[in-house]
Amino acid sequence: MTHWRQLPARAWPRSLAGQAIALQVLVVAVVVLAGTALALLDARRDGEDAAREQVIGIATALADSPSTAAAIESGTATKVLQPVTEAVRTSTDIAFITIMAPDGVRFTHTDPTQIGGHYLGTVEPALRGQTFSEVYTGTLGPSVRAIAPVRSADGRIVGLVSAGITQQTLAQRWRAQIPVIAAVTAAALAVSLIGVWAIRRRLLRQTRGLRPDELRVMYDHHDAILHSVSEGLIVLDRDGVALANDEARRLLGLASGPVRTQDLPQFLRSADPGVRDELHVTADRVLVVNRARVAGAGSEVVTIRDRTELQGALGELSSLQVLADSLRAQAHESANKLHTVVTMVEMGRPEDAVRFATSELELSQRLVDRLSLAVGEPALVALLLGKTAQADERGIALTVTEDTQLSADAVLSGQEMVTVLGNLIDNAMDACDRDDPWIEVTVTQDDHELLIRVADSGPGMDSDTFEKAMQRGYSTKSADPAGHGLGLALVGQVIRKHGGTLRADVTYGSVVTATVPRP
Structure with missing residues (x-):
């Protein structure tokens, strides 16, 4: 068995388009040549059928003519019928018309020297009253002939009429159709080749001239890459x-x-x-x-x-960054306060120095102690402390309500709590009223649900804006006209993940409330 790879490069095209077109050309050539051969055979068969019908019609017409029977019975068959048969033969372009007696003696013939001789061929069916045709080799060579009986007025068979066309004449007739068939074949082949050429151009453009093995490797690599x-x-x-x-x-x-x-x-x-x-x-x-x-x-x-995990990590990092910035700011502020304390001591007022130093420390420590006792999640404590310091720097009063109470077995993880509460507080800082900036945070959990509420002094959002913010990541900041904010969208994602609800209303301020049921 011969494989395509074993053929020389010039004997068989290498590209897929070339191989497909070569196969199509072979198929088209075979089909067209086979069609031509069938057309020639059909033309020959049709010619023979037409010739058979023609000679049967001529023989039958002459045999049924009353003048033919009358001439035979009167004994003037040759004199009367020879001109008639020759005229009919010439006008119909057949080889011969022979009228004979029942014993086969010819009355007429194309070759006058054959008159009086015996007819060469089968006559028995005609003597029984049948009209039939056959292929027989006579004096003019092989021919398709028909024989019909001639009946008298009383129904007796008084003679026979034979008409025939030589096979040489038939061959000339169907060979005359060869130029037409050849022209049709050439036209069909030309149209097919033009179509094949157009297909080749399209295939070359679509496959970029690649070989089948190159296309297979490309597909395998493409499939592997898509899955990996x-x-x-x-x-x-x-x-x-x-x-x-x-x-x-x-x-x-x-x-x-x-x-x-x-x-x-x-x-x-x-x-x-x-x-x-x-x-x-x-x-x-x-x-x-x-x-x-x-x-x-x-x-x-x-x-x-x-970017889900990365976004959560960025949220935690942002919270830690806020806490670090707050600690840095507090360290700077502590240095100023320390200088003040030292100066007071140098001025001989140690009691005032002690009172000044401990008042700020007690306030900060009281907040740290309260959050540490009330909230069992360290990341959330750090977030609240950091946001409190950040709000203080921005002149915003951030309050963690006395109702805040969260055990260590919170419904949300520490990362999820940082995402939800951190984004809600950030949004509140941006939205609160600049003339009266305040934020209030409440985080509680009972036997039924976790509640996170962040209120601020801002105007709030209507229901359509709030729904859009949760679905697509929407920002109301003028600095973000493209609407790339993700705060409420991330909050809504976490809340929905745990089967909770997130709603906004305007009561004593702009209030956003998230509730998550306990499993």
Whole structure:
């Protein structure tokens, strides 16, 4: 068995397009040549059938003519019928018309010297009254002939009429059709080759002239990469979702099988090419989305990265950074206070120095002690202390209510508490009234649910704005016109993950309340 690789490079094309076209050319050539052969055979068979019908019709017409029987019975058959048969033979372009007696003696013949001789051929069926045809070799060579009986007025068979066409004449007739068949064949072959050439150009453009083994390797690599990359990949075209790899299905919660456009999140359903590192929040993830249009292909490639864990870590880092900044500021402030205490001692007023030094210390220590006793989560204590210091620097009165009480077995983890409360406090700091800036924080948990409430002196948000902020990551800051805020969206993600609710209202201030039921 011969394989394609064993053929020389010049004997068989290497590219997929070349091999496909070579096979098509072979198939087209075989089909066209086979069709030509069948057309020639059909033309020959049709010619023989037409000739058979023609000679039967001529023989029958002459045999049924009353003048033929009358001439035979009168004994003037040759004189009367010879001119008639020759005239008919000439006008119909057949080889011969022979009228004979029942014993086969010829009355007429194309060759007058054959008149009076015996007819060469089968006559028995005609003597029994049948009209039939046969192929027989006579004086003029092989011919297709028909024999019909001639009946008298009383029904007796008084003679026979034979009409025939030589096979040489038939061959000349169907060979005359060869130029037409050849022209049709050439036209069909030319049209087929033009079509094949157009297909070749299209295949070359679509396969870029690659060989079948190169295409197979490319597909294997493509498939392996799609299944192994850690980023989600989605290809969108005019018909919807053309491709979605395993990671994209995992990040977006898509089921196996074909993916419809309506299965995608809202932010992927509309065409928006050119997006770079856009953050979107789903029910349980923070995703970074990049979109790019494929030039000339009418499709769009979307890459998705998971930033959920990183976002949580950044939230904790931000809280620690706030605490560190607050500690640094307090260290600077403590240095100023220490200089004041030293100066008071030098001025001979030690009692005033002690009273000044211990008043600030007692206030700070009292807050640390109260939060440490009331809240069993160290990360949350650190967050509240840091936010309190940060608010103090910004001139905002941040109060942790006396109702705040949280045991170590909180419904939310420390990281989730930092995400929820840290973002709510940050939003409150940005939204509170600058003429009367205050924030009030309450965190409690009973046997039924965890409650987190953050109130501020700001105007609050209406229900539509609040819902939009939770769904897409919305910011009301003038410095963020693109709407890339993620605060409330991240809070809503954590709360929904645990089956809780998040609501906003305006009562004694702008109040945002998160409740999470205990399992």
